[in-house]
Amino acid sequence: xxxxxxxxxxxxxxxxxxxxxxxxxxxxxxxxxxxxxxNTLRMQRIGVFDSASLTPVxxxxxxxxxxxxxxxxxxxxxxxxxxxxxxLQQRSPPLPKHHRLFAREIMEYIKDxxxxxxxxxxxxxxxxxxxxxxxxxxxxxxxxxxDDDSLANRxxxxxxxxxxxxxxxxxxxxxxxxxxxxxxxxxxxxxxxxAGVPTFAMVSLVNEGDNVPDxxxxxxxxxxxxxxxxxGDIAHWLPxxxxxxxxxxxxxxxxx
Numbered sequence: 001x002x003x004x005x006x007x008x009x010x011x012x013x014x015x016x017x018x019x020x021x022x023x024x025x026x027x028x029x030x031x032x033x034x035x036x037x038x039n040t041l042r043m044q045r046i047g048v049f050d051s052a053s054l055t056p057v058x059x060x061x062x063x064x065x066x067x068x069x070x071x072x073x074x075x076x077x078x079x080x081x082x083x084x085x086x087x088l089q090q091r092s093p094p095l096p097k098h099h100r101l102f103a104r105e106i107m108e109y110i111k112d113x114x115x116x117x118x119x120x121x122x123x124x125x126x127x128x129x130x131x132x133x134x135x136x137x138x139x140x141x142x143x144x145x146x147d148d149d150s151l152a153n154r155x156x157x158x159x160x161x162x163x164x165x166x167x168x169x170x171x172x173x174x175x176x177x178x179x180x181x182x183x184x185x186x187x188x189x190x191x192x193x194x195a196g197v198p199t200f201a202m203v204s205l206v207n208e209g210d211n212v213p214d215x216x217x218x219x220x221x222x223x224x225x226x227x228x229x230x231x232g233d234i235a236h237w238l239p240x241x242x243x244x245x246x247x248x249x250x251x252x253x254x255x256x
Contacts, residue, residue: 032215
């Protein structure tokens with residue numbers, strides 16, 4: 001259930017907006033990529049999504065432009081100033097055996113919010129790649145019900161290949177079979193396809209470790225393919241202060 005943030009203008013709406021959804025996946029690459037989008041574009045926090053399917057979590061504000069009174073929640077909703085882009089930021093995974101239920105909750109939010117399109121960012125375990133995915137771009141895509149021909153042209157210009165070749169249900173099934181350790185990605189994509197929602201998925205093939213470079217690559221690819229930020233708006237990505245805790249700056253002496 002969506003709950004508007006305190007003090008949020010009643011004029012803010014998600015109807016007609018494109019929803020960017022980072023699925024909790026291996027290396028947390030989608031969450032880190034969305035961190036860059038939200039913090040760099042200074043997206044407004046318009047509310048939280050309350051779900052009993054997620055592991056409870058709370059902490060300080062995750063972004064530099066938010067006040068100290070803001071607390072982080074398991075699932076937050078942000079929006080650009082023009083309302084064109086709305087993004088979720090998920091800070092905790094679904095509880096065991098709750099992935100399909102959580103996917104249905106998100107699907108209801110997509111319908112109730114009147115979103116025009118959905119962009120799913122995910123990462124998949126590179127160790128489980130098939131031979132066909134080893135060569136070429138390590139960011140693969142899946143698109144269905146999307147009627148914007150310019151997206152296909154931009155993907156070609158960026159040398160972004162599909163997860164699987166072909167069209168229709170067989171291509172969708174083959175693509176989903178290529179996604180591993182990607183949380184709610186599979187059930188959510190199935191629901192979007194069944195509901196006829198225009199959907200574009202970008203899947204980063206990674207190994208778990210220092211995944212900051214993977215996140216930057218995914219953010220770059222998403223912005224180049226979709227134009228989330230207008231040309232000239234981003235001189236460079238601005239990581240939030242929370243990234244200071246991603247990688248220790250030194251090895252604790254207690255280890256030796």
